[in-house]
Amino acid sequence: MTHAEEGSINTCSAIYRYDSIRSSFAKFKNISKPICNYTLEDSYIISRYRSGAKWHEDIYLIESGDPVLKVTDSCLGCDYIERTIHLPEDKVEHLLVTNDSNHNQRVPLSTVVTSHKAILYKAPSFDQATTMYLVTGDKVILTDFTETESNSFWYKIKYYTAKDKIIQAWISCDELDICK
Incomplete structure (x- = not known):
């Protein structure tokens, strides 16, 4: 399902998995926020959205059929990008990385x-x-x-x-x- 909030440049979606046993759709439990302006790149779902004056990306890796949030990059288009790496057990690591349009090409400053x-x-x-x-x-x-x-x-x-x-x-x- 996709919808755009009035006056917003973000078109956000909810992603569901089809459960063939129950013949129904189930929302992924580990995605806590909407997926916006998304693209699929290799094994990644990239959610790009604007909040305030900044653009952000949530980068999900598909692992065993489930999307897992790996990286959140903030301030796309700025001199540098503020990166949050999502680790197991709800731990995070922060870095400043280069401003490359491809998330795989961004390297620590x-x-x-x-x-x-x-x-x-x-x-x-x-x-x-x-x-x-x-x-x-x-x-x-x-x-x-x-x-x-x-x-x-x-x-x-x-x-x-x-x-x-x-x-x-x-x-x-x-x-x-x-x-x-």
């Missing part, structure tokens, strides 16, 4: 540290410093960003140590090559 000693923070505020720091040339993956009331820009980063330990923290934009 990364940059390098440019200062000699870049302090890491628990939160995007200079009074939230940790004892950890990075040095010139350390490569980080960008997972989030914010601008504070004092107009300072911050990135939340993921850093892999030489021993494969993952550090996630905030860093001032001034310490990163991407901000130069």
Whole structure:
């Protein structure tokens, strides 16, 4: 079933499975929101919709005949895309990825540290410093960003140590090559 809300650019659908034993249709239980402006690409259902001023994509992978939400990408057409990866047990991981029209071609944004000693923070505020720091040339993956009331820009980063330990923290934009 498909319908467009009046004045909306989203044409949303509900997806049903045919149950041949009961000779009836049943709604997929693991799809909690409407599928809008959808396309089918290989084993994916891509739901594209606008909410406010941003375009979003929910990317479902068909596994054993059932659609499973794998990725939500927000702010399509922006300089970067905010990606939420849906993991088992309702866990999620956040990343900033490149703005490619094909969801399979979007890659995590990364940059390098440019200062000699870049302090890491628990939160995007200079009074939230940790004892950890990075040095010139350390490569980080960008997972989030914010601008504070004092107009300072911050990135939340993921850093892999030489021993494969993952550090996630905030860093001032001034310490990163991407901000130069």
